Amino acid sequence: MNILDDIVASKRAEIASRKALQSLDKLKISSRFGEATRSLKHALRDPAKSGIIAEFKRKSPSRGIINALADLDSVTSAYVRLGASALSILTDGPYFGGSTADLAQVRRHPIPILRKDFIVDEYQVWESRAMGADAILLIAAALLPEEVARLAVLAKSLDLEVLLEIHHDGELGHVCADVDLVGVNNRDLKTFAVDVRRSEELAGRIPVGPLRISESGISDPDSICRLKTLGYEGFLIGEYFMKEADPAIAFASFVNRLKKAVNESKSLRHDPA
Numbered sequence: 001m002n003i004l005d006d007i008v009a010s011k012r013a014e015i016a017s018r019k020a021l022q023s024l025d026k027l028k029i030s031s032r033f034g035e036a037t038r039s040l041k042h043a044l045r046d047p048a049k050s051g052i053i054a055e056f057k058r059k060s061p062s063r064g065i066i067n068a069l070a071d072l073d074s075v076t077s078a079y080v081r082l083g084a085s086a087l088s089i090l091t092d093g094p095y096f097g098g099s100t101a102d103l104a105q106v107r108r109h110p111i112p113i114l115r116k117d118f119i120v121d122e123y124q125v126w127e128s129r130a131m132g133a134d135a136i137l138l139i140a141a142a143l144l145p146e147e148v149a150r151l152a153v154l155a156k157s158l159d160l161e162v163l164l165e166i167h168h169d170g171e172l173g174h175v176c177a178d179v180d181l182v183g184v185n186n187r188d189l190k191t192f193a194v195d196v197r198r199s200e201e202l203a204g205r206i207p208v209g210p211l212r213i214s215e216s217g218i219s220d221p222d223s224i225c226r227l228k229t230l231g232y233e234g235f236l237i238g239e240y241f242m243k244e245a246d247p248a249i250a251f252a253s254f255v256n257r258l259k260k261a262v263n264e265s266k267s268l269r270h271d272p273a
Contacts, residue, residue, distance in 0.1 A: 002190045003061050007095055008142050011118045014094075019123055027123075030130035037159045038112040040135040041180055041211050043085045044234040050255050051224070053114060053213070054079040055088035055238025056106075056247075058097030062192035067242045068097070076106045078248030083255050086112040088236055091131075100131050107132035114163060118142055125154045135161040135180070140171035141189050152178035165215065167198065169205050182206050183213035183236060196223055203230035221254065221261040 044051055056076055059065045076087055087106060090098030096116075103115055115133035119125065120142060128136045136155055138148050152162045161180040166172065167188055175182060184199040184206075194217035206212055213234035214227050224235055237254075244250040 003192075004141055004189045007061070007092075007118055008120060010094060011092075011120055015121045015123055018127070024123055024126060027126045027130045032107075032130050032132050033158075035132070037129075037134045037161075040086050040112040040114060040161045040163070040234075043112045044181075044211060044213075046085060049085040050083040050258060051234055052084055052255070052258075053086045053088045053234055053236040054084035054241065054251060055090070055116065055236060056098075056102070057090050057238045057242050059095075060239070061095050062187070063239065063243075065097075066239060067244075067247065070242060070247055072102055072105060075247045076109060079251055080109045080111055082248070082252050084111065084251070085234065086114060086135075088114045088116045088238060091115055091117045100127070103133060104131045112161075119151065120147070122151065122154055125151055125158065125160070128155075129158045129160055133160065135163055137163050137165055137183075138179075139189070140164060140166045140174040143174070145174045145176070148174045149176045149178070152176055163213065164210070166202070169202060172202075172205060172207070175207050175210065179210050181213055181234065182210040183215045183234075185215045186218070187216040196227075199227055199232065200230060203227075203232070206231075221258040224258060225261050225265045 056072060057066060058068055089103045089106060090096040091100050091103055092098055112134040114135045115128045116137050119136055119138055138151055155162050156178045162178060163181040163183050164174060164179045165183045165185050167185050184202050186196045186198045187194045196217050199214040212232045213236055214232045215236040218235055218237050219240045241247040241250045
């Protein structure tokens with residue numbers, strides 16, 4: 001077994017415990033179901049924003065503790081103020097140090113929230129809506145194509161958008177009609193090797209329709225400019241910001257450099273010389 005297999009096995013046991021604490025029937029009467037969700041796709045296409053899904057992540061299986069001292073409210077507030085298109089909130093506790101309470105806490109922000117977790121059961125989809133998520137992540141490496149389809153149908157019925165994460169072309173068969181966004185994870189979840197070229201290699205193979213996102217390992221605004229020319233419209237970045245003592249400052253610096261890189265790229269395209 002690899003680490004992903006371990007995480008999924010642990011997650012299934014965790015779900016059984018959560019079901020015992022709070023029934024599905026109780027989830028279905030949550031007050032959140034009366035609230036409108038916000039579109040991740042529309043937010044990423046807003047020209048006034050950065051196109052970045054800014055992630056709050058305390059730790060990871062590959063890096064261990066990334067930032068145990070960062071304050072959830074102050075960091076996410078800064079992300080929103082400085083131009084993040086959306087927030088990605090880790091709700092897995094054992095491996096990433098997150099919680100469902102984290103997502104519920106940041107629901108007050110006016111931009112879409114992606115629930116980042118290992119979703120393998122329909123209960124988690126209902127749970128995501130109940131805690132205030134606008135979109136959920138489904139990981140192809142952890143699911144069969146028919147499981148993705150079933151979970152995506154349920155998500156759409158609850159007005160949640162679906163981001164399907166893939167890593168190689170063998171997972172393109174997981175893309176189905178109810179997937180709104182396809183994210184290429186530049187980090188292999190089985191080996192943790194990171195290579196942004198993975199997004200470049202898969203760009204021409206992703207089906208037309210879903211919005212394209214590049215995830216993980218992005219630390220250079222020039223990489224975003226290059227990926228934009230290949231059709232990517234969103235960029236999920238977390239560790240690059242969170243590893244700094246002040247993630248907000250790191251985010252602000254990156255966005256300023258990105259604006260400069262985008263303007264220079266536009267100038268080069270329109271330069272008659």
